[in-house]
Amino acid sequence: MRxxxxxxxxxxxxxxxxxxxxxxxxxxxTPCADWDVRALLEHLSYVAILGNRSATPASIDFCVLAExxxxxxxxxxxxxxxxxxxAAELPAPLxxxxxxxDLVLHGWDLATATGREFKCDDELAAAVxxxxxxxxxxxxxxxxxxxxxxxxxDASPLDRALAVSGRDPSWSGG
Numbered sequence: 608m609r610x611x612x613x614x615x616x617x618x619x620x621x622x623x624x625x626x627x628x629x630x631x632x633x634x635x636x637t638p639c640a641d642w643d644v645r646a647l648l649e650h651l652s653y654v655a656i657l658g659n660r661s662a663t664p665a666s667i668d669f670c671v672l673a674e675x676x677x678x679x680x681x682x683x684x685x686x687x688x689x690x691x692x693x694a695a696e697l698p699a700p701l702x703x704x705x706x707x708x709d710l711v712l713h714g715w716d717l718a719t720a721t722g723r724e725f726k727c728d729d730e731l732a733a734a735v736x737x738x739x740x741x742x743x744x745x746x747x748x749x750x751x752x753x754x755x756x757x758x759x760x761d762a763s764p765l766d767r768a769l770a771v772s773g774r775d776p777s778w779s780g781g
Contacts (some may be wrong), residue, residue: 610703614680616731617707618673621651621714625669627723637720638778639713647717654713657693658706660685676706704738711735712772715765720780725765732764739771746772 625648633645642650648669655672660679666672679685680703692702711727712735718725727735739752746752753773758766766776 610686610700611677611680611683613731613734614703614707615677616728617710617714617735618655618677620725620727620731621710621717622670622673624714624718624721624723624725625651628717628721632721635720636780638716638774642716644717644720647713647720651710651713651717654706654709658702658709660690660699673710704734705742707731708735708738708742708768708772711765712739712768712774715769716774719778722780727765729764732768736764736768736771739768743771 628644628648633643633648635644637644637647639647652667652669652672655669655676659672659676661675666675686699686703688699689696690699690702692705697705711731715725715727717723739746743752743755747754752771756770756773756775758770758776762770762776769776
């Protein structure tokens with residue numbers, strides 16, 4: 608199932624970045640202006656709990672939470688109907704799209720902040736870009752996205768997704 612495969616790839620990508628964070632990097636700035644690396648790690652754990660269809664987290668470790676998250680979407684029926692997502696009930700595909708977007712975008716934020724390479728394949732990045740475009744207006748009114756940034760016409764799908772969400776693909780912590 609394509610959607611589940613994309614979710615697994617997004618979670619695996621974020622997990623690989625999280626595993627590489629060193630304790631001395633926790634106070635580094637990130638592209639998310641109000642969050643340092645520690646706050647971003649906490650947010651990623653929250654995303655993994657929020658997007659979990661079974662909503663029974665057995666850990667606070669992101670890597671375990673990400674595995675539970677992907678398992679909760681493995682049944683094709685998980686992609687139907689609605690689910691409680693924070694304080695709202697959302698269509699399941701939208702909740703999955705938001706979760707996958709957060710995993711990829713914040714995975715990139717974390718990798719960039721800690722000087723790590725972020726290898727997001729074009730299919731996954733294009734799916735995240737499409738999700739960002741579909742929710743961008745609402746996300747901006749909620750303060751979740753900044754204004755869309757311009758990128759060259761030949762920008763990669765990941766750079767386009769980042770730009771739609773208000774992130775500068777060339778951001779550097781310093």
